[in-house]
Amino acid sequence: MTQKITGAQALIRALELENVDTIFGLPGGCILPAYDPLLDSPIRHILVRHEQGAGHMAEGYAHVTGRPGVAMVTSGPAATNMVTPLCDAYMDSIPMICITGQVPTTAIGTDAFQECDTVGITRSVTKHNELIMSADDVPLMVRQAFHIATTGRPGPVLLDLPKDVLQNSMTWHWPSDEEVLDSLPGYKPVSKGHPRMIKEAARMILDAKQPILYAGGGILKARAADALRELAELIDTPVVTTLMARGAFPDDHPLCLGMPGMHGNATAITAMQKSDLLITLGARFDDRITGKVATFAPDAKIIHVDIDPAEQGKVRRPDVPIVGDCRLVIEEIIKAIKDLLNGGEKQQDISAWKSRVSGWREQFPLYYPTNEPGEALKPQYCLEQLRDGAPEGTILCSGVGQHQMWSSQYWKFNEPYTWVNSGGLGTMGFSVPAAIGAKVGRPDRTVWAVDGDGCFQMTAQELVTASVERIPIKVAILNNSYLGMVRQWQEMFYEERYSEVYLSPELPDFVKWAESMGCIGIRVESPEEVQPAIEKANSIDDRSVVVEFRVDAGEKVFPMVPAGFSNDDVLLHPDQNNRREFLR
Amino acid sequence: MSTNSYASSHPAHHILSVLVQNRPGVLARVSGLFARRGYNIFSLAVAPTEDPMLSRITIVVDVESAPLEQVVKQLFKLVDVVKISELDPRRSVERELLMATVRVPAEDRGQVVELTNIFEGKILAVGVEAITVSLDGSPDKLDDFEELLRGYGIVELQRTGRVALPKLDKEARLKAVKHGKAS
Ligand SMILES: Cc1ncc(C[n+]2csc(CCOP(=O)(O)OP(=O)(O)O)c2C)c(N)n1
Ligand SMILES: [Mg+2]
Numbered sequence: 001m002t003q004k005i006t007g008a009q010a011l012i013r014a015l016e017l018e019n020v021d022t023i024f025g026l027p028g029g030c031i032l033p034a035y036d037p038l039l040d041s042p043i044r045h046i047l048v049r050h051e052q053g054a055g056h057m058a059e060g061y062a063h064v065t066g067r068p069g070v071a072m073v074t075s076g077p078a079a080t081n082m083v084t085p086l087c088d089a090y091m092d093s094i095p096m097i098c099i100t101g102q103v104p105t106t107a108i109g110t111d112a113f114q115e116c117d118t119v120g121i122t123r124s125v126t127k128h129n130e131l132i133m134s135a136d137d138v139p140l141m142v143r144q145a146f147h148i149a150t151t152g153r154p155g156p157v158l159l160d161l162p163k164d165v166l167q168n169s170m171t172w173h174w175p176s177d178e179e180v181l182d183s184l185p186g187y188k189p190v191s192k193g194h195p196r197m198i199k200e201a202a203r204m205i206l207d208a209k210q211p212i213l214y215a216g217g218g219i220l221k222a223r224a225a226d227a228l229r230e231l232a233e234l235i236d237t238p239v240v241t242t243l244m245a246r247g248a249f250p251d252d253h254p255l256c257l258g259m260p261g262m263h264g265n266a267t268a269i270t271a272m273q274k275s276d277l278l279i280t281l282g283a284r285f286d287d288r289i290t291g292k293v294a295t296f297a298p299d300a301k302i303i304h305v306d307i308d309p310a311e312q313g314k315v316r317r318p319d320v321p322i323v324g325d326c327r328l329v330i331e332e333i334i335k336a337i338k339d340l341l342n343g344g345e346k347q348q349d350i351s352a353w354k355s356r357v358s359g360w361r362e363q364f365p366l367y368y369p370t371n372e373p374g375e376a377l378k379p380q381y382c383l384e385q386l387r388d389g390a391p392e393g394t395i396l397c398s399g400v401g402q403h404q405m406w407s408s409q410y411w412k413f414n415e416p417y418t419w420v421n422s423g424g425l426g427t428m429g430f431s432v433p434a435a436i437g438a439k440v441g442r443p444d445r446t447v448w449a450v451d452g453d454g455c456f457q458m459t460a461q462e463l464v465t466a467s468v469e470r471i472p473i474k475v476a477i478l479n480n481s482y483l484g485m486v487r488q489w490q491e492m493f494y495e496e497r498y499s500e501v502y503l504s505p506e507l508p509d510f511v512k513w514a515e516s517m518g519c520i521g522i523r524v525e526s527p528e529e530v531q532p533a534i535e536k537a538n539s540i541d542d543r544s545v546v547v548e549f550r551v552d553a554g555e556k557v558f559p560m561v562p563a564g565f566s567n568d569d570v571l572l573h574p575d576q577n578n579r580r581e582f583l584r
Numbered sequence: 585m586s587t588n589s590y591a592s593s594h595p596a597h598h599i600l601s602v603l604v605q606n607r608p609g610v611l612a613r614v615s616g617l618f619a620r621r622g623y624n625i626f627s628l629a630v631a632p633t634e635d636p637m638l639s640r641i642t643i644v645v646d647v648e649s650a651p652l653e654q655v656v657k658q659l660f661k662l663v664d665v666v667k668i669s670e671l672d673p674r675r676s677v678e679r680e681l682l683m684a685t686v687r688v689p690a691e692d693r694g695q696v697v698e699l700t701n702i703f704e705g706k707i708l709a710v711g712v713e714a715i716t717v718s719l720d721g722s723p724d725k726l727d728d729f730e731e732l733l734r735g736y737g738i739v740e741l742q743r744t745g746r747v748a749l750p751k752l753d754k755e756a757r758l759k760a761v762k763h764g765k766a767s
Contacts, residue, residue, distance in 0.1 A: 119609060123616055128663045131608070148663060186605060186666040310657035
């Protein structure tokens with residue numbers, strides 16, 4: 001098998017062998033050689049309008065399929081346009097492969113046209129990156145990239161390909177699994193948990209009086225939702241699901257407390273706070289969860305399961321650290337608990353704890369003052385209507401801001417991989433392209449993107465991509481004419497001194513803009529129009545739909561644990577404040 | 585101010601011995617993890633090991649233990665990093681090389697030569713008004729030598745940064761003797 005092909009042909013062939021069905025990208029000078037063999041490949045290429053869009057599409061695709069999303073762009077400005085999505089994928093542990101063109105090896109370092117130090121720039125926002133200096137290295141490096149992106153803690157991997165490397169001929173060789181592993185002596189992710197730690201965890205769980213299962217995004221990455229449910233039901237213990245874990249445990253399950261954290265619900269926040277054992281599964285004690293770390297869950301012992309050893313003890317020292325794949329470890333813990341129970345041990349009676357938690361739930365439901373006739377439309381109401389009108393299995397994507405928090409709060413996620421958002425980096429502009437990527441990954445599902453008027457204006461042009469490529473998504477813009485989340489902080493913490501947060505209620509005209517991009521545009525200004533508009537949007541599936549909801553600009557997200565506050569001091573909606581004492 | 589003696593006397597100094605794949609970009613990845621946290625690398629020495637595929641980076645940093653633990657864990661996540669050990673200064677052997685050119689008139693040259701001989705250093709070059717000497721040994725010894733040379737006026741000085749290996753325990757030492765490797 002000494003067949004000579006070009007580096008570019010090798011690249012495309014390698015991607016095919018890695019089962020890539022879609023590439024999101026945009027060509028240019030240095031990556032040109034790779035776009036030629038693409039014409040003869042079964043791989044679908046989706047031509048974006050901005051490289052950042054390609055990156056977020058690849059992320060959305062990966063979110064809903066679990067398979068790495070692939071983006072391909074040229075050198076220089078295209079590579080720098082990829083920095084945001086790479087960082088986003090890195091923060092949220094999304095498997096992604098990014099291929100960038102580079103100036104020819106002979107020109108590297110000469111400030112050649114469209115040259116930039118791509119591997120240097122992206123080093124700290126990728127799990128790994130490589131500058132490929134020889135066409136012969138292409139297949140192995142592609143295999144390494146997919147292996148690294150999808151194993152251990154997933155993440156983005158970038159391959160930088162100089163133009164001459166793409167053009168040069170090479171002898172095709174597809175490396176075996178063994179060759180790949182041998183070529184990575186420093187990369188050995190652990191998947192099985194330590195048996196002694198697992199036993200200890202099991203014992204600690206049976207001994208706890210006030211346990212909480214603290215489920216993070218790692219549950220979804222490890223495809224451990226079923227295992228989590230089995231564990232929760234076995235020990236009859238309430239579950240909180242972080243922003244990254246929404247859908248990892250069904251919201252309609254009686255044990256589900258929903259989202260904790262800065263804009264979590266009061267019950268989830270308080271249950272963690274008062275717990276004596278946090279069974280932490282693929283979560284990382286993010287500052288948005290813990291509030292002021294020194295006062296976070298002061299009486300809780302910590303079991304911490306995470307595949308990334310660097311998460312152990314990073315924020316909070318665990319009593320029982322377990323490095324391993326969440327699914328495998330949870331299954332082992334279940335086994336260990338059953339062994340103890342079969343051996344005659346008993347679980348502590350946690351009924352008092354559970355009734356305390358139920359009490360909070362009754363006292364502190366999510367709350368917003370309902371619309372009075374003639375009053376401005378409430379964004380939360382729009383979300384409730386969207387949720388109730390959504391077809392079974394709908395995937396929800398969101399931007400970043402108030403609308404994101406309301407989405408996470410008010411939606412009912414009953415299935416894993418139906419929630420796509422930018423958690424760690426908080427990237428405005430994420431939702432439209434991510435929704436397109438999600439729809440490509442799951443064409444059988446309805447995909448709704450909930451977006452802010454600010455966010456939408458950052459990446460809306462990808463709706464042109466959606467129209468041209470026939471990828472019908474639905475977008476709900478909660479137009480409050482403000483950078484609402486920032487406005488909320490200025491109202492609450494800067495004495496209502498509003499600085500550079502007002503957008504405009506009239507500009508742009510979102511309906512006309514949507515129409516100009518080949519979408520159906522609908523404007524909603526009053527509560528009566530909400531339901532019909534949603535119904536209409538859901539009935540259209542041959543093109544994208546944009547529904548602009550003109551909503552109350554003054555609405556704030558509650559509850560809230562302001563930055564630096566203790567979770568004990570969570571701010572409730574003012575109308576609920578008289579019940580505060582029940583939070584004890 | 586003698587910054588050199590700082591790392592040897594300061595309690596927060598740590599020696600990391602990092603075995604990495606001998607490839608482009610590895611050093612940037614490793615040093616980047618310190619830089620992004622605002623930690624200063626005190627000294628750094630890199631060279632291939634007995635296996636030419638691998639290099640050993642010896643890093644001396646002065647960071648408190650808790651943040652260092654996090655950096656070490658992050659270092660270990662780098663795909664090119666094969667192994668990391670933190671060497672306890674009390675249980676490792678450290679060596680460093682110093683070269684210095686000292687301005688000294690011919691009539692005083694003898695003093696510098698004598699000093700160098702006392703420290704068992706070497707004379708590398710002699711000029712009319714200057715002399716270049718070298719010394720290898722423990723970082724402490726180099727600190728002392730440097731201190732004394734300063735009195736004469738150092739024109740140029742270069743230290744390599746330390747390299748270190750764990751001390752052999754008694755058993756291992758005996759084994760090495762048996763295999764005729766002890767020196
Ligand atoms: C790229 C980027 N720039 C700035 C921010 C800071 N930021 C967070 S939320 C927000 C406001 C978002 O406004 P909008 O999209 O209208 O959403 P709203 O909060 O009004 O629902 C801003 C500016 C960010 N997260 N991302
Ligand atoms: Mg807004």
